[in-house]
Amino acid sequence: MLFSSPAFLFCFLPIFLVTYFLTKEKYRNALIFLFSIGFYFIDGGFFTSILLASVFINFWLAIGISRMHGLRKTLIVAFAVTLNLVPLFFYKYWMFFLQSFNDAASVIGADIHVVIPEIVLLSGVSFFTFHAISYIIDVSNEKVRPEPSCINFGMYMTNFPQLIAGPIVRYSEIASQVNNRLPNKRDIFLGIFIFIIGLSKKVIFADSAGNIADRIFDESSSSLSTAMAWVGAIAYSLQIYFDFSGYSDMAIGLGKIMGFNFPENFNQPYRSKSITEFWRRWHMTLSRWFRDYVYIPLGGNKNGQSRTLTNLLIVFFLCGLWHGASYTFIAWGFYHGLLLIIERILKANFNFSPSGALGQIITLILVIIGWVIFRATSLPLALHFIGVMFGMDSASNSLAPIINLFTFDVAVYFLAALAASLIPMELFEKFSYKNQHSEVIVKILIALPLFVFCLLLIADNGFNPFIYFRF
Incomplete structure (x- = not known):
């Protein structure tokens, strides 16, 4: 459902707001969860079950991870991240992967052709996947405590304003507001x-x-x-x-x-x-997500210039791919990555910005x-x-x-x-x-x-x- 559609502006939103402010504060998270699932179901239908599965699986995984230590904890975190990436890969990238395989076979002259199925894109999968991964990693790193209420966690994961297209909201950014918020008139x-x-x-x-x-x-x-x-x-x-x-x-x-x-x-x-400044101003929640969960874990800028530039290129390849399963998106990601590398080289070698x-x-x-x-x-x-x-x-x-x-x-x-x-x-x-x-x-x-x-x-x-x- 589009925010700019009459159905949302004159039906869904007024009903939600009236119900929300008539509901006691302690039940409002459950109400948001319920309305958000309804919001997603209107267009998503069956796919709503995948979103709900993501909510419940990540809720229990995070609680389990918070009680583990050492290698076992590392393995479960890796499993959780991989599990979250499965729907993203299947619904968004599987057709592109098969098409790339066929293209590669054609280039080398191999007589191989894989039939490519038609797979409908799962709405919002890029965003709720990144929400879940950031939550799992932050719980693992003890930046946040796991949410003890499945309803509250479900509300965070499915909150309809940012469910389909962001911004990417980390649980740590709203943890204090989950059970303690009372908006004033202003x-x-x-x-x-x-x-x-x-x-x-x-x-x-x-x-x-x-x-x-x-x-x-x-x-x-x-x-x-x-x-x-x-x-x-x-x-x-x-x-x-x-x-x-x-x-x-x-x-x-x-x-x-x-x-x-x-x-x-x-x-x-x-x-x-500069392009560096552009990425501090454009889609800032995505830029920070890639910085904190990809760039820094890869080593960031702490292992010499060549490694830093390689890390930048990897991040922007993934950034391009995140936007869509197409050669053009990958090329766009590499294009910005190369521009950032040029700026880094100019700054490091010639002190020019x-x-x-x-x-x-x-x-x-x-x-x-x-x-x-x-x-x-x-x-x-x-x-x-x-x-x-x-x-x-x-x-x-x-x-x-x-x-x-x-x-x-x-x-x-x-x-x-x-x-x-x-x-x-x-x-x-x-x-x-x-x-x-x-x-x-x-x-x-x-x-x-x-x-x-x-x-x-x-x-x-x-x-x-x-x-x-x-x-």
């Missing part, structure tokens, strides 16, 4: 405001930019011009940022209404002055090129698209096809999205309110028209799936 109001801002990012910015990106990326290669290629690449860059950050804001807002403080997931990544306006411009261009690889349906198409962007294989220099893409309202949304992604938010944070009452009035004056406008757009244009629902 938190509830702020949560509603953040939710509406996220909805606006999705419906106004992401969907309008996505419409342009889809039309250009679907354009025949023979009619693609350099200018059109750049507009398409920029449009997709805006789409994926506002789509995913919009979802994250909506999840964070819903969490705050319930009394949870979910971690921020984006911090204006397109203002970054990208900075200033030039650093921001170069970083933005590199990120946009990366999104072309991410968006393209194949590597040859990605390379052709990038070639057209830089003047190779361009069929036409006419601006007419681009002008036809932009109605007045779409052009306004597009320019507003550009401004919102690049103008420093610190400028707005300097604005001070005389008192809390003034803050509430200002935010109502912002949120209410935005919400009404979003509803009008949804009624007129429908609603599109979130991009990260596919990951």
Whole structure:
């Protein structure tokens, strides 16, 4: 169920919130668990049983691990991590693995062909798998105590705001809030405001930019011009940022209404002055997850430059693969890994780090090129698209096809999205309110028209799936 769908906005969410605030505090975790399972079942059907199995298995494994020591504990942790990866591998990567096997056999001339079954992607599997693995490892390392209540743990694992597409919330980040939260009126109001801002990012910015990106990326290669290629690449860059950050804001807002403080997931990544900074601002919960559970266990930066660079490449190969079972995602991961390696080498050997306006411009261009690889349906198409962007294989220099893409309202949304992604938010944070009452009035004056406008757009244009629902 999409957060931007009428069924969610006018049925599921109001029923949940009314029931939630009418329920005694000690029963609210059970209520969240119940509604979250229902939320998943509406679209997931049978797959809900896999999610529930993950909840119960990880609950008991963590309790068992907390009582073990030495080699036995290490083996059980390894078993638990492997067990969690099985659904992820099967539902997300098994078809790709078989296709890669067939491709490799074709390259070496072997007369082998494996039949590839059709496997439906298990919604949210990447996210709830990472939740479970982080919980198991943190319990093993005694960073958190195992949750004694299966209901509370189930609530953490299935919490519907962040179940399908994050942010990746570690149990340690909300452990103190599981049994001790009572949102006040200001938190509830702020949560509603953040939710509406996220909805606006999705419906106004992401969907309008996505419409342009889809039309250009679907354009025949023979009619693609350099200018059109750049507009398409920029449009997709805006789409994926506002789509995913919009979802994250909506999840964070819903969490705050319930009394949870979910971690921020984006911090204006397109203002970054280096690729290193970009990954400190983009999908921050994923970056920290790979840092803490992959990069550091591999040795991090403690075993010399060559090992550090190798670790970076491994992490970003996995990061690309996490996003999807495709050569383009792997190439995108390697692309960012290589850019980070270049920055590390420049810093270590020449004491040079990208900075200033030039650093921001170069970083933005590199990120946009990366999104072309991410968006393209194949590597040859990605390379052709990038070639057209830089003047190779361009069929036409006419601006007419681009002008036809932009109605007045779409052009306004597009320019507003550009401004919102690049103008420093610190400028707005300097604005001070005389008192809390003034803050509430200002935010109502912002949120209410935005919400009404979003509803009008949804009624007129429908609603599109979130991009990260596919990951």
